[in-house]
Amino acid sequence: MSLIKYNNFSFRYKKNETYQLNTINLKIEQNKFILLAGATGSGKTTLIRSMNGxxxxxxxxxxxxxxxxxxxxxVETPIPDLSTEVGIVFQNPENQLISMNVEHEIAFGMENLGVPREEMNKKIKEVIQLTEIEHLLDRAPFELSGGEQQRVAIASILVLEPQVLILDEPSSLLDPMMAKKIIKLLKKIQTEKGTTIIISEHRMDLVIPVADEIILISEGKILEHDTKDNVINKDNFQNQIINKPVIYSIFNQLKKEKLYNEKIPTSILATIKYLKSLN
Ligand SMILES: Nc1ncnc2c1ncn2[C@@H]1O[C@H](COP(=O)(O)OP(=O)(O)OP(=O)(O)O)[C@@H](O)[C@H]1O
Ligand SMILES: [Mg+2]
Structure with a gap:
């Protein structure tokens, strides 16, 4: 069974006349790392908001x-029941962190669910190790850097053991080094826990190497949803995504000129392998 399943789902915000999500049919499976790609205003955040009610x-x-x-x-299930299964870290995690210290922030969701103290401590220990925030436990979330807040927000969701963890443009407030670290952490979470990670992100170069699948959205419609290798080779991806790694454009052009007729290599290693094979 799919973790998340859309059946011809359309949505428009109250004030709007056109639909911001248009006849979405989508299946999200377990243990996948998924890049949600699309131009600004295409509906990424709106789609994410529809994933947990x-x-x-x-x-x-x-x-x-x-x-x-x-x-x-x-529609019928209360949001708290859905958000323990599908956890979302929004673009500005500062607004999501409400406690006076990090340890309490992480415990908060479990306290609400009535998790016994001993079990709670065990889970907190596990997520703080995974997200590497041991040194921040006594700090106030609002005093932390963007990257630290991002980690705390991830930890406070992860502790509820969601099957899907979604991040809406996590690196928009981070420098490239910090963004890379967060992506690495997310891949580790997928590998160690089998959690499906969905990430809306403009920095393709950071996410594509670790992604399994790409969802491409445009004007509220899903244009593509497939393995990353398949999507990167589609005209839709080539035409819609202007900030893609330049190497994809080069190989795409070579394909058009019939100088290359295989799949566009999606990693540095695969590109080098091909280049070496030329002589
Ligand atoms: N709360 C809202 N009320 C009304 N319209 C909204 C609301 N939030 C978003 N929209 C509209 O819905 C459409 C999709 O917006 P959305 O925020 O989902 O795009 P996005 O792909 O996340 O863009 P970005 O990359 O800039 O974050 C836009 O036309 C936007 O103006
Ligand atoms: Mg958005």
């Missing part, structure tokens, strides 16, 4: 069709 329960609007999380309808 915030749309249409929290954001007012009109919808058609349905979305299921583990078989639970996102």
């Amino acid at each position: 915030l749309i249409p329960q929290f954001y007012a609007g009109f919808y058609k069709g349905s979305v299921e999380v583990n078989g639970k309808d996102t």
